[in-house]
Amino acid sequence: MPKRVCIVGAGPSGLVAAKSLLWDAPRGTFDVTLFDSQTRIGGLWPLHKDDSTGLVHPRMVANQSKHTVHFSDLAWPEDAPNLPRAWQIGQYLSEYQKRYCSEAKFSLGTHVEKALQLAVSAKDGSQQGWQVQTRSVQGEVKEESFDYLLVASGFFGQPALPPVGRGSHEIPAVHSSQYRNLQSLLGKSSGSGGKILVVGGQMSGVEIAGTIASHLSSAVHSPGPSPVSSPEKYTIHHIIQQPVWVFPLHTSPNPTASAPPFLPFDLGSYNTANRTHPLTNSQGHISVEAANVVHSIYQGALGTDQSIFSPKVAITTATTNDPPYLTVSDHYMDFVRSGLISVSHGKLSGLAGSEATVSPSKERIEDVAAVVFATGFDASSSLSPSDLNNTVALGFHGTYHPDVPNLGFVGFYRSPYWGVMEMQARFLTALWAAGGPSSPSLPPQLKEALSKDTSIERTLNLRTDPRASQFPMGDYPWLMQEFATALGLERSPPSGKMPRLPPTDKEMDILTPSRYPSASLTGPQRSEVTKSLKETEATAWAGVGSTKFVARAVFRSLLGEWKLERDLTSKLPSHPSGHFSGTAKFLLREGTGDGREAQFDALCADGDPGLEYLYIEEGDFKASNGLTFRATRRYVWRYDEGKDRLSVWFAKTDDQKRADYLFHEVEFVPPRENGEGGGNDKGWEAKAGHLCIDDFYNVKYNFNFSAVNLSDWRLSYTVKGPKKDYTIDGVYSR
Incomplete structure (x- = not known):
């Protein structure tokens, strides 16, 4: 029985x-x-x-x-x-x-x-x-x-709340698991602005702070009416106990390469070829020596101690003796760098009216408009x-x-x-x-x-x-x-050869649940196991041996403000040469349908309109004839996850938050034949071509990464037509 x-x-x-x-x-x-x-x-x-x-x-x-x-x-x-x-x-x-x-x-x-x-x-x-x-x-x-x-x-x-978070508050206060959008958080506010306080600095805290920042950015920079009143008046203030390592969703299995390949974060993390077998437990009690080693590994994977974003999130020598903590977010760090997210260290010890107190520093945070408690679960x-x-x-x-x-x-x-x-x-x-x-x-x-x-x-x-x-x-x-x-x-072996990667120069050995199949599989079960293994292996090869995920890595790392220096060299006397000096801002927002209505409707049907940037360039152009004038231009940059494709669109002249029509799609140049794990010799190169009436634009990009983050990049193109013959070469740096 x-x-x-x-x-x-x-x-x-x-x-x-x-x-x-x-x-x-x-x-x-x-x-x-x-x-x-x-x-x-x-x-x-x-x-x-x-x-x-x-x-x-x-x-x-x-x-x-x-x-x-x-x-x-x-x-x-x-x-x-x-x-x-x-x-x-x-x-x-x-x-x-x-x-x-x-x-x-x-x-x-x-x-x-x-x-x-x-x-x-x-x-x-x-x-x-x-x-x-x-x-x-x-x-x-x-x-x-x-x-x-x-x-x-x-x-x-159930959501866990600290004592200060329990009971009623004069301002909206929710657990991070209850946050859905700005309307539900700020819908009843006066629109006078203020700080959205995020409490908690581990996985959910970093993730929700980045999410709310992207929602605020979208509300400010999208065309049409905003979902909340005066979104530009709000910022995010994040209270964390200590700095943590923030990894993007895609990292590089070869971060020191001049053109690093990219894979989903966990595929590199669970590549057990980098570990001694049989495996020993790396968690539990963390000695000072073990902490130092892991901090060093994380810094190498990210290419920074995070001070490039803000001193408040930097992992300093004073903290590398402590057990390392890891979080995941694509956009949190660049929103910190942009100033939309500010950071305080400590614990929330008081919340009265619209004022919060942080201990032990006794820092007072005024003008708090809402609180999101990312304090975990019980x-x-x-x-x-x-x-x-x-x-x-x-x-x-x-x-x-x-x-x-x-x-x-x-x-x-x-x-x-x-x-x-x-x-x-x-x-x-x-x-x-x-x-x-x-x-x-x-x-x-x-x-x-x-x-x-x-x-x-x-x-x-x-x-x-x-x-x-x-x-x-x-x-x-x-x-x-x-x-x-x-x-x-x-543990079943991979079904075929896997990419070899430094530092061990061994084939990748990625742990997935399908590597441990049941001892008594039926035929249909075995087919599912094989399919799953092949999907993982194909993804690894695509990331290491092609341009897969590079467009996504570039798109993610563009967020924020860049210094732009550009030279224009004209071969026609009717168009003077000159130099532009200014800034370029990539302002994140939810995807819009302008210029791609049919495709956008399909994306929305799946519940995912994607993300895009409103690009705003401003500065001074000094012509070779001595004339200096203020110059600005706008584009919309989009990333299509299904196609893994980056594209640039002209902005409408009468509504400069809206895309008009396609400028070009960015085509990344595949790695050198012998660069199985390394990509190209001089960063990631990309190209594009576009015919605008009678003028042809031949576009070239060069993206230089420091591990997972863009350090600088170049955009140059030549324009030739009946009345145009010039070259533009621009360098973008943080």
Whole structure:
């Protein structure tokens, strides 16, 4: 007779747990029921682009690529973006449920209120299961008995607020998970402006500050009416406890190359060719020596200590002894450099009216218009009313406790890596299918792993360790290795040759969930595993061996103000030569449809109009004949993620915030044939051509990167026609 399993939560953790119990154990071993207080599956992840029921904005871009955000035996659709949006992840989960969880029972809109462990058998001391009490959204209370209880209700139980953030405030105050747009945050304000205060300097704090900055920038610089009154009067003030490393969504696996290649951030991070095998844990207690090494690695990957953006975000020698913290945002740093985001160090200690106080400096921040608390989440509501300090002390990497072997956990840790969730589910399936940790039928490798496990002791020690790492449970590749060893799973090799990269000159060895397939794959499952592996390998080759992702890296790094020096050399006496000196500003905004209406409608139908820049150039032109005059011009620069293409558009003369028609598309020059990991010799080169009535523009670009950031770039073009024959050569520098 099947053993009944109650799974609390139908998000990614609950779904993969159900799948593992149904597929990785002999059929009929377990009967699975999932309960979720929401009326849909998905947990945090919305199921469609207009779904506002979760804690994640449907259009939020994931900070891990689809090569990490997936389970081993379900590949993403071929046309899925490398960095999916939240609603697309919800769609993936819906497909996963259909594919693998059809035999499970789902009780949605049902809250698990209580789970009581039944008495231990007096006969043989065995656990007798659980009495589970639930309440439906209609208020109906039920009780059912289960043999096993599996908690997958999530580390992100409910938004956590500091004491100063609780209660009512005179100004709008929300948790970062509740922020959706400027209208909902500032809609009731007078439009008099002020500071939007963002509290919290880790992942969600940096991400939400960058997001709000992009929304403000768009409100100011987009054509048409603004969604809020006087957006130009608002700025962002970000309170952080200490500077953190901020990585863009795409980094370079060869950052010292003259034309660095680019890949999604996690593909380079999980390239285990750069590590010694078997892997050792790089997280937990961080010694001073280890901290110094990692800080050095991060600085090398970014090409800066971040002082180029602001002293307030610089990682100085005074802080490199501290455990490093990492965050991800494409635009946060350049908004700091531009001044739209200002930074203070400390903690928010007071909030009265429109004035905030920061301790220990006692700095006063006046004219606060709204507050966004990016202060994380509290896991205790997913378990019990008690304060668990968000670090549940559990055995074998957060999965069970030896004293309660019929109780399991999936997903309770501070890194949402889908591969680890899947491994935790497989571990519990193997443990329970064998009869528990003390069963004589326990596989030898699992028995040995349990005998050596020190996870509980380690977690308890880290709770009070001042040198605990950002992700104390353990680093992702090491955790995957530990679970695989316990389960007797082999790590599959790449399907073919992979790019070789410095500093080891070894082929890339990128960890993804599909590298650890189930030991008993069906034919369709094997096809999904193979498809997923090939997608990752193709992405790696495209990034390292072609111009893939370069346009995106350039587009991201253009944000802000540049110094521009330009020479114009004319061969016709009717058009004087001269020199322009001034500035060029790239002002970020949401994509607009002007000049590309049909394409834009398709983008909006997918819920993603993309981003673009309003380019404004201003300065003085001194002609060779001695005449000096003020000059300005405007363009619209766009990035098409689907085509991975950068384009430049003329601005309308009668409405200079609107694009008129295409000037040219930027075509990047592929790397040298022998530059497998290095690109071109003199930075990234690009070209374009454009016929404007009778005049032909031959355009050339040269982009010089320092690791992931543009340090300077050049735009030159020759113009030839019946009445034109001149060359323009401009250099842009920060």
